[in-house]
Amino acid sequence: MQNTLIAKKIRKNILDMAFSGSTVHLGCALCLVEIFAVIYRSHLNYDFFNPSDPARDFLVLSKGHGVMAQYACMKELGWLDEKTLSNYFADGTDLKGLSDSRVQGLEVTSGSLGHGLSVGAGIAFGHHLKKVNQKTFVIVGDGELNEGACWEAIQFAGHHQLQNLMIVVDKNNFQAMDATSEIINQENLKIQIESFNFNVVDLDGHDEQALDQAIQDLFDLRNNKPSCIIANTVKGKGISFMENKNEWHYLRLDQALYESAISELET
């Protein structure tokens, strides 16, 4: 599995899917690549061929808009085939534009934002009550943290000392319409989450080594606090004409742009 999750290859899969399906949310997926790669590669106990194994870890994509990054990893892991990706958004297919629990490999239905964190906290709380050692990861967007329900879940997880829960905030500093700083400012995010009794690490969300180390270190702490990684990412990461260009929340690839993006990845 180690050699299969290469960031450039995952990004290529995202571009291929987005082009064949003529889909939006490219920027939202490209920034999640390293986060997914590291979790799948080194930290998630999950058997795709036994998806309801009660002993599994849970990876909850609350920010459903980034689901193409998850599909792209699932392709690299051998869980989805080439045809499934090239048929993205075709009539009668199963992979939707937001996370859907009916797709094997995805745990929850999200995209209406502010749901996954509570469901993930419930899963972690259940494992906590059962006294079993299983991890739950929840990936949320920084824009998603506008939702009050997220903070209900954060206060719950802190109160119940869910050290088996890790929130990864994809902090790309943008949301659908604008920069987060211009909508709901989050300059004190680390302090805010820490104040709910969390261990929080702030890092470069594209640095796989840093992500890997932080996940390991945070779970090793075992100090009865849930964890949070604030992953500072770049929306549209990897494709120069998409990076920090928020219009790529909604723009679609035409043939020329697709070829240009692919050639960037290949150089």
Next chain:
Amino acid sequence: MRDTFSSKLVELAQSNPQVLLLTGDHGYGLFNGLREAQPQQFINMGIAEQNMVGVAAGLSRVGFKPIVYGLSAFVPIRVLEQIKLDVCHDNLPVIFIGDGAGFVYSHLGTSHQSTEDIAVTRAIPNLIVMSPGDRFELSRCMDLAYAENLPVYIRLGKADRGDVHSQNLDFNLGDLIFLKKPTDVTFSVTLVATGSMLKLATMLCKRFPSLGLVSAPSLKPINEEQIRDLCLNNQTIITLEEHSIVGGLGSIISDVAATLAHATVKKLGIQDRFSEHCGSYEYLLNEHKIDFDSLEDAIKHHVPSLD
């Protein structure tokens, strides 16, 4: 009724350690029995209903059987999207108790009154909706809800109206309970009541002795055959509920009655299910049979003379 709810809860919790009662900081005094008998199965989730439902969904995913308690103005109304998406979409076994339905909190105003909860919960696929009328109906509803192992909403209204039944009941999910036949054979009229209105309905039957009386403790699913029979055997059906006439018991009975009347009603639209697949807008119209061709077929089939 409240005592029955409390003791039933203790019984379920003692029979299965996976049963967890989650409350949004409501139910003063109601959980004393549970907190004494099985304190580890009682969780006050705080005044945070959205999170409570999401957590219940998570708990049910790892084997627990959550019972989520709130006032019906909040559970299900405030958390409708969580019920739809986090629980019903995946058919998870979570029981929702919406207490104080109707005008129980008459003094507190609109924020605590709930007269639209049946209408909105009925429209969510996979969700069973119940509305017991006395403690015997409640006890049976809780047994059915627990046994179904599916998402269930139990609406609890005014709880101190007194008994209608005199012994334990064993009706099936969806069944109407026929309490009294109408006695005027030339013009039969039956009163169908649900929840807190059932007791009042028995009093109306004393005032108008020829009225028939039926209780409807289970609103979705509901036994349509029984409603058809009722419609065929009566000239008039009167429905009675402490809920809006839009989307409640009256609508449920009308839906069936309309298909029997001289001018039939054929309803075209989304047939109470989620989309199965991904695809274009036109594809989904077709999947739900509301694209032009499907509608044309449906109309031709329903009224062949139009063609």
